[in-house]
Amino acid sequence: xxxxxxxxxxxxxxxADDKMRLRYSHVVHGRYETWKDIARxxxxxxxxDTVIPLDVKQAMCTMxxxxxxxxxxxxxxxAGRPYHQTDNCYTLRADDSREGWADLAHKCTMMxxxxxxxxxxxxxxxxxxxxxxxxxxxxxxxxxxIEMVNSIAAAVRQGGERRGACYASLAWNHDDIADFITxxxxxxxxxxxxISVRFxxxxxxxxxxxxxxxxxxxxxIFTKTVRHxxxxxxxxFQFDHDNQILRNACTEIISDMDSDSCCIGSINxxxxxxxxxxxxxxxxxxxxxxxxxxxxxxxxxxxxxxxxQNRRLGLGLMGIAEWFMQRGLPYGxxxxxxxxxxxxxxxxxxSNWLHTWQVNCDNAAKHWSNxxxxxxxxxxxxxxxxxxxxxxxxxxxxxxxxxxxxxQRTSNTLKTKDYSDGYxxxxxxxxxxxxxxxxxxxxxxxxxxxxxxxxxxxxERRLAFQAYVQQFVDNAISSTVNLPRYTEGYEDIVAPIxxxxxxxxxxxxxxxxGRHDHQPVTPIDIxxxxxxxxxxxxGPTCSSGExxx
Numbered sequence: 020x021x022x023x024x025x026x027x028x029x030x031x032x033x034x035a036d037d038k039m040r041l042r043y044s045h046v047v048h049g050r051y052e053t054w055k056d057i058a059r060x061x062x063x064x065x066x067x068d069t070v071i072p073l074d075v076k077q078a079m080c081t082m083x084x085x086x087x088x089x090x091x092x093x094x095x096x097x098a099g100r101p102y103h104q105t106d107n108c109y110t111l112r113a114d115d116s117r118e119g120w121a122d123l124a125h126k127c128t129m130m131x132x133x134x135x136x137x138x139x140x141x142x143x144x145x146x147x148x149x150x151x152x153x154x155x156x157x158x159x160x161x162x163x164x165i166e167m168v169n170s171i172a173a174a175v176r177q178g179g180e181r182r183g184a185c186y187a188s189l190a191w192n193h194d195d196i197a198d199f200i201t202x203x204x205x206x207x208x209x210x211x212x213x214i215s216v217r218f219x220x221x222x223x224x225x226x227x228x229x230x231x232x233x234x235x236x237x238x239x240i241f242t243k244t245v246r247h248x249x250x251x252x253x254x255x256f257q258f259d260h261d262n263q264i265l266r267n268a269c270t271e272i273i274s275d276m277d278s279d280s281c282c283i284g285s286i287n288x289x290x291x292x293x294x295x296x297x298x299x300x301x302x303x304x305x306x307x308x309x310x311x312x313x314x315x316x317x318x319x320x321x322x323x324x325x326x327x328q329n330r331r332l333g334l335g336l337m338g339i340a341e342w343f344m345q346r347g348l349p350y351g352x353x354x355x356x357x358x359x360x361x362x363x364x365x366x367x368x369x370s371n372w373l374h375t376w377q378v379n380c381d382n383a384a385k386h387w388s389n390x391x392x393x394x395x396x397x398x399x400x401x402x403x404x405x406x407x408x409x410x411x412x413x414x415x416x417x418x419x420x421x422x423x424x425x426x427q428r429t430s431n432t433l434k435t436k437d438y439s440d441g442y443x444x445x446x447x448x449x450x451x452x453x454x455x456x457x458x459x460x461x462x463x464x465x466x467x468x469x470x471x472x473x474x475x476x477x478x479e480r481r482l483a484f485q486a487y488v489q490q491f492v493d494n495a496i497s498s499t500v501n502l503p504r505y506t507e508g509y510e511d512i513v514a515p516i517x518x519x520x521x522x523x524x525x526x527x528x529x530x531x532x533g534r535h536d537h538q539p540v541t542p543i544d545i546x547x548x549x550x551x552x553x554x555x556x557x558g559p560t561c562s563s564g565e566x567x568x
Contacts, residue, residue: 031413031450031451031453031454032413034410034450035410035411035413036054038407038410038411039051039054039057039411042092042095042096042407043057043092043095043096043411044056044057045057045060045099045100054084054086054411055084057095058080058083058084059080060098060099061083061090061094061095061098061099062076062079062080062083063099064098064099064103064314065094065098065105065307065310065311065314066079066307066310068313068314069310069313069391070390070391071306071310075303075306078303079303079306079307082300082303082304085290086287086290086411086412086413087286087287087290087291087296087300088284088285088286088287088300088303088304088307089284089285089287089337089408089411089412090282090283090284090307090308090311091105091107091282091283091284091285091333091403091408092107092407092408093105093106093107093134093135093282094282094284094311095408095411096134097134098314102133102316103314103315103316104133104134104135104315104316104317104318105282105311105314105315105316106135106280106281106282106311106315106317106322107135107136107267107281107282107283107333107403108135108136108137108138108267108268108269108272108280108281108283109126109130109135109136109137109138109267109278109279109280109318109322110138110265110266110267110272110273110274110276110277110278110279110280111123111126111127111137111138111139111140111265111277111278112139112140112143112265112277113139113140113141113143113144113161113164114143115143115144115145120164120167123139123164123168124167124168124171126278126318126319126321127139127168127171127172127183127185128171128175129318129319130183130318130319130322131171131172131175131183132175132318133316133317133318135280135318136183136184136185136186136267136268136269137168137172137183137184137185137186137267137268138185138186138187138188138265138266138267138268138270138272139165139168139185139186139187139188140187140188140189140217140264140265140266141161141164141165141187141188141189142161142188142189142190142193142217142264144158144160144161144164145158145160146158146160146193146194146195147159147160147162147194147195147198148160160195160198161189161193161195161199162195162198162199162202165187165199165202165209165212165214166209168185168187168212169185169209169210169211169212171183172184172185172211172212173210173211183211184211184268184269185211185212185213185268186212186213186214186215186266186267186268186269186270187209187212187213187214187215188214188215188216188217188257188264188266189214189216189217190216190217190219191216191217191218191219191222191237191240191241191244192221192222192236192240196216196240197243199214199216199254200216200240200243200244200247200254201247202214202253202254203251203252203253203254204247204250204251206534213253213255213268213270213528214253214254214255215254215255215256215257215266215270215526215528216240216244216254216255216256216257217257217258217259217264218241218256218257218258218259218521219258219259219264220259222237222240222241223522225237226238226241226518241514241518242510242514244256245510245513245514245517246510248510248513248528248529249502249505249509249510249513249529249531250505250531251531251534252528252529252530252531252534255270255526255527255528255529256517256521256524256526256527256528257270257525257526258521258522258524258525258526260525261275262275263275265277265279266495266526267281269403269404269497270495270497270525270526270528271283271333271335271401271402271403271404271494271495271496271497272331272333272401272494272495273398273494273495273525274329274331276325276328276329277321277325278319278321278322278324278325279322279325279329279331280317280322280325280326280331281331281332281333281401281494282308282311282312282315282332282333283308283332283333283334283335283401283403284304284307284308284333284334284335285334285335285336285337285402285403285405285408285409285412285417286300286301286304286334286335286336286337286376287337287338287412287414288336288337288338288339288341288342288372288414289337289338289339289341289342289345289412289414289415290338290412290414294371294372294375297372297375297376297379298375298379301334301375301376301379301380301383302379302382302383304334304383305332305334305379305380305383305384305387305399306383306387308332308333308334309330309332309384309387309388309391309393309396310391312326312330312332312393313391313393327394328394329396329397330388330393330394330395330396330397331396331397331398331494332384332396332398332399332400332401333398333399333400333401333403333494334380334399334400334401335400335401335402335403335405335417336376336402336417336418337402337405337408337409337412337414337415337416337417338409338412338414338415339415339417339418339488340415340418340419340420340421340466341414341415341451341455342369342372343369343466344455344460344465345460347461349466350420350466350471350480350484351466351480351481351483351484351487352369353368353369353370353483353484353487373488373490373491374491376400376491377400377491380399380400381399383399384396384399398493398494399493400491400492400493400494401492401494401495401496401497402417402418402488402492402495402496402497402498403417403497404416404417404419404497404498404499405417410450413451413454414451415451417496417497417498418484418485418488418496418498419468419498419499420466420467420468420471420481421449421451421452421465421467421468422449422467422468422469422501422540422542423449423467423468423469423470423540423542423543424448424449424452424462424465424467425446425447425448425449425452425542425543426446426447426449426540426541426542426543427444427446427447427540427541427543428444428446428447428539428540429443429444429539429540429541446543452465467542468500468501469501469532469542471501472500472501472502472503472532473503475512475513475516478500478502478513478516479516479519479520481498481500482500482516482517482519482520482524482527483520485498485520485524485527486520486523486524489523489524489525494525495525495526496524496525498527498528499527499528499529499530500527500528500529500530501529501530501531501532502529502530502531502532503531503532504531504532504533505531505533513529
């Protein structure tokens with residue numbers, strides 16, 4: 020095992036450019052596209068056949084160049100190619116028949132090959148051991164079908180680039196739910212599939228009722244799910260509202276229809292200076308995504324039909340944690356404070372920003388769908404995890420806090436002979452944190468996903484904030500709440516907190532520290548803040564006295 024002796028500091032621009040070339044840049048005339056090139060390619064491709072005025076197109080291109088709005092990864096990668104499937108995700112329902120299994124395999128193959136992630140609900144599949152009247156055999160249950168779809172994801176490269184991503188949900192009262200909950204105990208099992216137990220209003224009625232048989236069963240399934248989530252990070256928790264039981268692979272999209280799809284993009288809240296600018300960027304973001312619904316290629320006829328009917332959008336937010344940091348507020352601060360004021364940012368409560376985003380999404384959807392002569396989207400807002408997209412935006416991902424000030428980064432180096440066990444390990448100062456320091460912000464008391472995970476109050480703050488933001492979101496929020504390394508009985512701490520907030524959420528996932536032997540990042544506590552700052556000051560990010568941006 021090799022661990023670097025001193026923390027590595029990578030200039031944020033260099034860090035982002037490496038990711039950009041890996042994921043999104045096309046090679047044109049022997050060189051990689053720059054970010055400005057990508058913005059122009061994407062806008063020229065998606066807006067070319069629309070009635071949008073030239074000045075609006077130019078404003079949209081500038082907005083992307085300035086990283087105030089960044090389209091989803093499929094759009095950045097595929098716009099302008101001969102085959103341009105630029106939707107990020109699809110929702111599917113597994114039908115309980117031979118034809119249904121075969122149809123699901125076909126749909127998933129087509130969707131994975133086109134580059135989209137897939138979410139499947141398996142609740143309609145009859146339980147294992149059920150007698151089959153026509154063939155005389157017994158039913159396999161949903162678990163083998165989940166494994167089959169996972170195998171398709173493992174075999175197929177998304178858009179020829181990376182392995183497929185999928186999501187599996189099962190209703191809490193399905194007869195096979197106990198086996199479903201334990202499906203991913205073994206590390207590496209269902210490597211391409213996230214699983215979640217689907218809770219609903221019936222479960223909530225039972226668990227809020229008297230201490231009878233229904234309550235006992237509802238609570239037993241819930242606590243079993245919590246225990247496994249605290250130990251293994253799976254399953255996640257899904258809560259249904261209004262029969263919207265289907266989810267995409269990252270769970271920020273909800274639907275009641277098989278073969279629904281969504282194109283996503285995110286507003287960089289940390290790059291927006293006031294509510295007027297937020298309204299303008301929201302308006303253009305909705306227009307961009309609407310145009311994309313007309314531009315994208317689609318993997319199946321069913322997707323095309325549902326797309327025409329729903330035209331579902333997912334305009335999200337990222338940089339929320341940085342928005343709080345810019346104002347000297349703790350992550351997730353929602354209490355109204357009339358005395359609070361920060362020059363240059365208006366001192367506005369987060370609800371003003373979320374409300375502006377919400378109202379302008381709905382108004383823009385009505386306005387631009389009329390201009391484009393298409394039906395108005397059934398939903399417009401979703402907060403995705405925005406992993407690599409937030410790196411392009413030089414900000415924090417989605418609704419999440421920064422992971423930690425410093426961490427050990429583990430990367431697979433099996434193609435080299437430099438590391439005995441095939442893994443390279445190095446101590447890294449988080450690029451976002453180094454950017455904040457070089458921008459002159461206080462980094463001594465940053466709320467991180469790791470520090471918040473160390474106390475029940477921090478875990479509750481994360482769930483409470485997600486529930487608060489969900490009020491403004493008509494799709495859902497993708498969020499993973501970090502937990503400390505599991506100790507026996509820890510689920511008794513998490514269960515009552517989650518029970519308090521779950522009905523207000525669409526869903527949530529937990530990740531306990533140490534779940535994987537080679538997890539990509541492991542938090543490291545740099546206690547000497549002066550040494551931490553000295554490392555940053557001497558590193559390439561601040562060597563010129565300016566931020567690496």
